[in-house]
Amino acid sequence: MSDNKRTRIPRRGPWRRRRRWVAGAAGLLALLTLVACTSTITGQAKPAATSGAGGSQLSDRTPISTPGQSAAADSAGYTEVYPGIVANTVQLDSVQKAAELRRIDPCALHDVAAAAQSTGMTPSSIMPTPKLSSCTLDVSPKDNPLDEYALIINVGTLFSPKVEAQEKTQHGGVDFFRINSPIGDSSQSCTYVKKFSERFGIDLTVSAHTSSKTKDTCQIGAAYLDAVAKYWVKPATRADHISTPVLSIAEFDPCAALSTPAKSLGRKVTPLVSEPFTCSLLPTEIVPGEKLIASGLVQLSVHLKSENRDGDNAPKDYKVTSVTVAGHKARQREFTDHHGSQKCELAVQIDTDKVALTADATSQAVRPDVQTFTASSPDCARSTQALESALALLG
Incomplete structure (x- = not known):
């Protein structure tokens, strides 16, 4: 399944819903063909294996740039962090934390086997999103494969006192803040945020890409995090090459x-x-x-x-x-x-x-x-x- 030696990777994401197949034998055959293709294509992103993935620490690999102070602060409190660019202490912390976040592999925070076991649904695809700092794992109920729920991990979501004021929950020994859907409907979406720094967090959003909304997204997220939150304590990095491409x-x-x-x-x-x-x-x-x-x-x-x-x-x-x-x-x-x-x-x-x-x-x-x-x-x-x-x- 290649074109001019290009790695062609099936991708699903929160910005695009899976096309709806018509009911009947022809529609089911099309769906089965899609799932089979998704599971065998070279280059598909692969999440952390159950063993060892959670123990990875931020590696010692040097990023392309490591921002830092090169001189004493001036009278306005600014120091040079890149040639020609200055920052105060808050801005310096943001660029340094962003450098750490870029090293984390969001797809390595997923676990396909754990998703299947904890949610009782069938995983269909796992792909990085256009943001690069996010990765989406799609799952569907076994008795209704046309329904779809997206498990979206985002590394570097903005964190604020407003987030910290939300309901605090614990999963897999890790503290999270739960944010329900803006319209208050947990059958539509639910987000769990882990604090990374004063400005940034790592979150899981469960989004229902289905009209039936037969499952509660907060319950799906809680069950999944109970299984995979251990991988979030010391996140695997891109240098660990757990996922491809x-x-x-x-x-x-x-x-x-x-x-x-x-x-x-x-x-x-x-x-x-x-x-x-x-x-x-x-x-x-x-x-x-x-x-x-x-x-x-x-x-x-x-x-x-x-x-x-x-x-x-x-x-x-x-x-x-x-x-x-x-x-x-x-x-x-x-x-x-x-x-x-x-x-x-x-x-x-x-x-x-x-x-x-x-x-x-x-x-x-x-x-x-x-x-x-x-x-x-x-x-x-x-x-x-x-x-x-x-x-x-x-x-």
């Missing part, structure tokens, strides 16, 4: 790549880490009349995204151009964002001939997700500079 961008530090555009700005800027694989630069002082976007002076995201193809339709108000950045084909989009600010977004996709995630490995019509760098700012030259810096760091 290996993504070359999975430990990349987006803040480090913004050092070059930061120095060219000629002013003091600080990092904003909204999640482990996204970094923005904010000015310490706003200049009157300055052009900014909602994410600051410039932002870089490392993620999985649908593969770009020639002839793609663009939104009506977007100007889309094919350009070259550091020898790589890139897509440039210029538009006005919902805040009314002019924005220039550039995306470069790498190793597209080696790794791709696709919802249906048997269909060439399904567009795969590939490893992507996306830079955005009010200025195309600045976005280009951020991408050039990222590609140079990646090597």
Whole structure:
């Protein structure tokens, strides 16, 4: 099940529901074919084995960048954490914790056998999500395989006093905070959050991708965590190679790549880490009349995204151009964002001939997700500079 030597991986995720098969013999045959394909395709993400996975500690492998203080704090309390980028103590803690979180393999926190035993349902697929810091394991009731529940582990969810004020529960000897569905319906979704730091957490969200909602998602999550929470105490890292495929961008530090555009700005800027694989630069002082976007002076995201193809339709108000950045084909989009600010977004996709995630490995019509760098700012030259810096760091 390959195409031009590309690893084609079946993927399910919280952003896309499994297509509904019609009832009857033909529909059941199609479903059985899909499940069989999912279980045998080379490159499918594999979770931790029951033995040994939970004992892995954060490895000693050095990330691409290890942010740290290089000088004493100035009078405003800022120290340089990357060349040209300064941070106060709170921001420094965020970038350091984000570096630790990028090293954790979210798929290794799952256990397929434990999911089957604890939930009484049948696992169908396990795949990393576009965010890179998340991994989804789909399960279905044995007596109703058309129903589906997603067990989504997210490494680096934002943690706050509001989360800490939620109901505290314990599973597998680990403390969690339980967050019910925003609409108060636990048949729809339920989230359990483990505190990682003052700003970040690791969570499990159980989401019902079914209209029947015959099971309580909080009960599913509790039973599953009773079995796998032991793996969350000392999480396995990507360097342990417990899951496949290996993504070359999975430990990349987006803040480090913004050092070059930061120095060219000629002013003091600080990092904003909204999640482990996204970094923005904010000015310490706003200049009157300055052009900014909602994410600051410039932002870089490392993620999985649908593969770009020639002839793609663009939104009506977007100007889309094919350009070259550091020898790589890139897509440039210029538009006005919902805040009314002019924005220039550039995306470069790498190793597209080696790794791709696709919802249906048997269909060439399904567009795969590939490893992507996306830079955005009010200025195309600045976005280009951020991408050039990222590609140079990646090597």
